Amino acid sequence: MKELPLDLLKSLFHYDSSHGELYWKERPEPAFKCFRDYRRWNALYAGKKAGCISKSTGYRYVAYQGRKYEVHRLIWAIETGQWPDRIDHKEGRRDDNRFSELRSVSHSENMRNQAMPKSNTSGICGVYFSKQTRKWVAFITGRGRKISLGHFERKEDAAKARKDAELKYDFHPNHGRKCA
Incomplete structure (x- = not known):
């Protein structure tokens, strides 16, 4: 533009x-x-x-x-x-345009501060229940590719694997917040 x-x-x-x-x-x-x-x-x-x-x-x-x-x-x-290039609203509020709430980011940085997708059914970003394996699956997208974090018996274990990966791949602390 x-x-x-x-x-x-x-x-x-x-x-x-x-x-x-x-x-x-x-x-x-x-x-x-x-x-x-x-x-x-x-x-x-x-x-x-x-x-x-x-x-x-x-x-x-x-x-x-x-x-x-x-x-x-x-x-x-x-x-x-x-x-x-791109602007990220740190807290995810699109109507909050105070300069202190804005940051200039790349596309990949912006993706690491997304709200929870509306289609999410588990309540945790990057975690879903596989009907085929009857286990919880955790994944993350980092460095341009989807990375499997494993299959777990318990949802809590999948959630922990996902949180650990978010730290490893430098996701924003607000990533996965609920939509307002």
Whole structure:
């Protein structure tokens, strides 16, 4: 996706770090085709919280000149002066855009801080009951491949194997949290 130039970004938004919110700044008259549009836009939006929540992703985004931009990416760019590859919300709350809650990560790092999949039936990430073997199976995806951690008689043993592997493969402590 094409990103906004940083100077333009900073001229459009004010970032309130205490609440993790972006606000529209007043725009100068030359940014508009006519005086009426200038007055109308500034009356409606200047000083107001920017963006809305996406129904499909749950992230806040803003639209500018026909393009959508995720607010957490804009905040990262405003605070650091650089566009991130990916942003991870440390605690997993997509509506918490305080800079202290964001971190720039690779795809694999982001995957190590996922919420529990909705399809999970065991209540533990990477653990399921195999009807064929009648045992609990533990696995983890690390270093780009699915790794078997073994088959266990007890669910607790499979869960311990999974937790140990999460430590070994440097998973975030919040990985596997329940969805909000």
